[in-house]
Amino acid sequence: MDARRIADNVDWVGAIDWDRQLFDALVPLPDGTSYNAYLVRGKEKVALIDAVDPAHEQTLMARLASAGVTEIDLVVSQHSEQDHSGSIPAVLAEYPEARLLASDKGKRMLLEHLPIAEQQVQTVKDGQIVDLGGLTLQFLYTPWVHWPETMLTWLPERRTLFTCDLFGSHLATGDTFAREEAEVLVAAKRYFAEIMMPFRSQIERYLDRVNELDPAIIAPSHGPVFDRPSLILDAYQDWVSSPPQNMVLIPYVSMHGSTRIMVEHFLEACWSRGMRAQQINLAQVDTGKLAMLMVDAATIVLATPTVLGGPHPQVAYAAFLANLLKPKARHFSVIGSFGWGGKAVEQLSAMIPNLKVELLPQVLCKGLPNAADFAALDALAESIAAKHAAL
Ligand code: FEO
Numbered sequence: 562m563d564a565r566r567i568a569d570n571v572d573w574v575g576a577i578d579w580d581r582q583l584f585d586a587l588v589p590l591p592d593g594t595s596y597n598a599y600l601v602r603g604k605e606k607v608a609l610i611d612a613v614d615p616a617h618e619q620t621l622m623a624r625l626a627s628a629g630v631t632e633i634d635l636v637v638s639q640h641s642e643q644d645h646s647g648s649i650p651a652v653l654a655e656y657p658e659a660r661l662l663a664s665d666k667g668k669r670m671l672l673e674h675l676p677i678a679e680q681q682v683q684t685v686k687d688g689q690i691v692d693l694g695g696l697t698l699q700f701l702y703t704p705w706v707h708w709p710e711t712m713l714t715w716l717p718e719r720r721t722l723f724t725c726d727l728f729g730s731h732l733a734t735g736d737t738f739a740r741e742e743a744e745v746l747v748a749a750k751r752y753f754a755e756i757m758m759p760f761r762s763q764i765e766r767y768l769d770r771v772n773e774l775d776p777a778i779i780a781p782s783h784g785p786v787f788d789r790p791s792l793i794l795d796a797y798q799d800w801v802s803s804p805p806q807n808m809v810l811i812p813y814v815s816m817h818g819s820t821r822i823m824v825e826h827f828l829e830a831c832w833s834r835g836m837r838a839q840q841i842n843l844a845q846v847d848t849g850k851l852a853m854l855m856v857d858a859a860t861i862v863l864a865t866p867t868v869l870g871g872p873h874p875q876v877a878y879a880a881f882l883a884n885l886l887k888p889k890a891r892h893f894s895v896i897g898s899f900g901w902g903g904k905a906v907e908q909l910s911a912m913i914p915n916l917k918v919e920l921l922p923q924v925l926c927k928g929l930p931n932a933a934d935f936a937a938l939d940a941l942a943e944s945i946a947a948k949h950a951a952l
Contacts, residue, residue: 562620562623562624562626562627563624563627563628564600564624564625564627564628565737567599567721567737567738567778567780567786567788568716568719568721568778569719570601570602570603570696570719571599571600571601571602571716571719571721572599572600572602572628573597573598573599573600573737573780573786574598574599574600574609574621574624574625574628575595575596575597575598575599575613575620575621575624575782576595576596576598576613576614576617576620576621577593577595577733577734577735578593578594578595578596578614578616578617578733579593579733580593581593581594584644584731587848588731588755588756588848588849589847589848589849590731591847591849592731592732592733592748593731593732593733594731594732594733594783594784595732595733595734595783595784596611596612596613596614596617596644596645596782596783597611597780597781597782597783597784597786598610598611598612598613598621598645598782599611599723599780600625600628600630601693601696601698601716602693602696603692603693603694603695603696604693604694604695604696605692605693605694606634606635606691606692606693606694607630607632607633607634607635607693608633608634608635608636608637608691608693608698609625609633609635609636609637609652609659610637610639610698610714610723611637611638611639611640611645611646611723611725611782612636612638612645612646612647612648612649612651612652613644613645613647613648614643614644614645614647614648615643615647615648615651617648618647618648618651618652621648621652622651622652622655625655630656632656632658632659633652633656633658633659634658634659634660634693635659635660635661635662635691635693635698636649636652636653636656636659636660636661636662637662637663637698637700637714637723638661638662638663638667638671639667639711639712639713639714639723639725639782640667640707640708640710640711640712640725640726640782641663641667641670641671641674641675641708641710642707642708642726643674643675644783645725645782646671646674646675647675649661649671649675649677650675650676650677653677653681660681660682660683661677661681661682661683662682662683662684662685662691662700663682663683663684663685663710663712664684664685664687664700664702664710664711664712665684665686665710666704666709666710667684667710667711667712668682668683668684669710670708670710685700685712686700687700687701687702687712688700688701695718696716696718696719697716697717697718698714698715698716699714699715699716699717700712700713700714700715701713701714701715701770703727703763703767703770704763705760705763706724706725706726706727706757706760706763706764706767707725707726707727707756707757707760711725711726711727712725713725713727713767713771715774715776719777719778720774720775720776720777720778721776721777721778721779721780722771722774722776722778722779722780722790723780723781723782724771724779724780724781724782725781725782726756726757726781726782726783727757727764727767727781728749728779728781728787728793728794728797729749729752729756729781729782729783729784730745730748730749730751730752730781730783730784730785731748731751731752731783731784732744732745732748732749732783732784732785734784734785736785737785737786738785738786738787738788739784739785739786739787739788739789739792739793740785742792745784745785745792746792746793746796747853748784749784749793749796750796750800750853750856751849751850751852751853752783752784753796753797753800753856754849754852754853754855754856754886754888755848755849755852755853755886758800758852758855758856758886758887758888759885759886759887761800761801761887761889762801764797764801765801765802768794768797768798768801768802771794772794776790777790778790779793779794800856804859804889804952805857805858805859805888805889805890805891805952806837806857806858806859806952807835807836807837807859807949807952808836808837808838808839808857808858808859808860809831809836809837809838809839809858809859809860809861809862809942809945810838810839810841810854810855810858810860810861810862810890811824811827811828811838811839811840811841811861811862811863811864812840812841812843812851812861812863812864812876812879813840813841813842813843813863813864813865813876814842814843814844814864814865814866814873814875814876815842815864815866816866816868816873817866819866819898819926819928819929819930820864820865820866820896820897820898822929822930823864823896823897823898823924823926823930823934823938824840824864824896826930826935826938827862827864827896827938827941827942828840830938830939830941830942830943831942831945831946833942834942834943834945834946835946836942836945836946836949839854839858840864841854843873843875843876843878843879844875848878848882851879851882852882852886855883855886855888855890856888856889858888858890859890859891859892859948859949859952860890860891860892860893860894860921860945860948860949861883861888861890861892861893861894861918862893862894862895862896862941862945863876863879863880863893863894863895863896863897863909864876864895864896864897865895865896865897865905865909866897866898866899867897867898867899867900867902867903867905870902870903870904871903871904871905871908872895872897872905872908872909876905876909877908877909877912880909880912880913881912883913883916884912884913884914884915884916885915887915887916888916890916890918891917891918891919891948891952892918892919892921892945892948893910893913893916893918893919893920893921894920894921894922894923894924894941894945895909895910895923895924895925896923896924896925896938896941897924897925897926898925898926898927898928898929898930899925899926899927900927900928901927905925906923906925919948921941921944921945922937922940922941922944924937924938924941
């Protein structure tokens with residue numbers, strides 16, 4: 562339970578959660594996660610930046626003890642969600658002299674979510690600097706990465722930026738720094754898709770601010786630390802700013818095979834027209850994979866059978882999720898099969914008001930698809946290819 566050095570006078574004192582499988586009772590964690598807390602020791606003051614999930618508070622305490630920490634002057638809460646703040650009451654009980662620092666909104670949210678006395682919390686303003694003695698912490702308000710109260714913390718003397726959820730990844734690993742870069746980027750993309758994608762426009766602005774700081778180390782509160790920040794900064798720039806790719810995403814469910822036949826034909830029709838096309842069977846995959854595929858796709862085509870007059874519930878969930886996550890897709894359609902009628906297209910189209918997409922003609926067939934249905938799928942692929950040519 563040792564602390565791990567990430568820079569002079571700066572240690573990681575977090576917890577690795579190898580076994581967690583679900584976050585927020587919503588987000589699948591195929592690779593576990595970590596809760597990163599950091600200790601910054603100035604000549605006069607010691608600061609703890611964020612804490613850990615309460616299920617792991619003993620790990621945090623053990624790392625602080627092994628680092629020889631007998632006093633903490635400041636606990637910085639960058640984000641009030643409980644995976645980072647939930648063990649702060651235990652920290653304050655162990656180190657009662659500590660003052661808890663948070664943004665304006667952060668203070669309110671900490672008091673609402675945790676058993677913390679108001680007099681223990683002090684607000685810091687955007688841009689405010691706190692002197693630790695030879696080291697300083699500057700707080701940068703960055704609302705909506707992930708909650709409205711979130712802030713980053715800049716340690717200029719070490720060119721280290723603590724970013725809480727931003728630039729994080731749900732990845733349990735023994736590596737303090739990102740070393741398996743391909744693995745880290747996949748985990749970071751999944752995390753971006755699930756948590757950060759709805760806030761793309763805010764993140765785009767924050768990236769400019771982060772690039773101006775020119776950090777040498779980016780230390781998020783989940784997953785590995787980046788001692789080569791361009792790895793994650795370049796990836797984020799692409800995910801938030803680049804136009805969508807020449808890719809058609811086809812989330813689908815098939816109950817008796819008809820929709821599946823349509824999906825297979827449609828995939829071939831897309832590929833033969835020079836587009837990347839990817840199906841994802843919603844009956845089998847986790848929603849994180851679906852979210853990750855939404856990051857780049859220029860077109861989303863939902864493929865559904867008809868259940869009690871509407872779309873299959875798993876497909877409705879995919880539409881609901883897309884509406885929440887607001888990917889940068891520009892075109893949307895529905896294909897599928899029905900037995901005797903229904904309103905799958907109308908219901909799915911009504912579920913995506915947040916998406917800035919052009920609705921393309923649907924292709925629905927009765928029972929098994931016939932030659933006319935295949936021709937309609939070809940025509941849909943043709944029209945998507947023409948639109949993708951303008952990306
Ligand atoms: Fe890792 Fe939004 O908490």
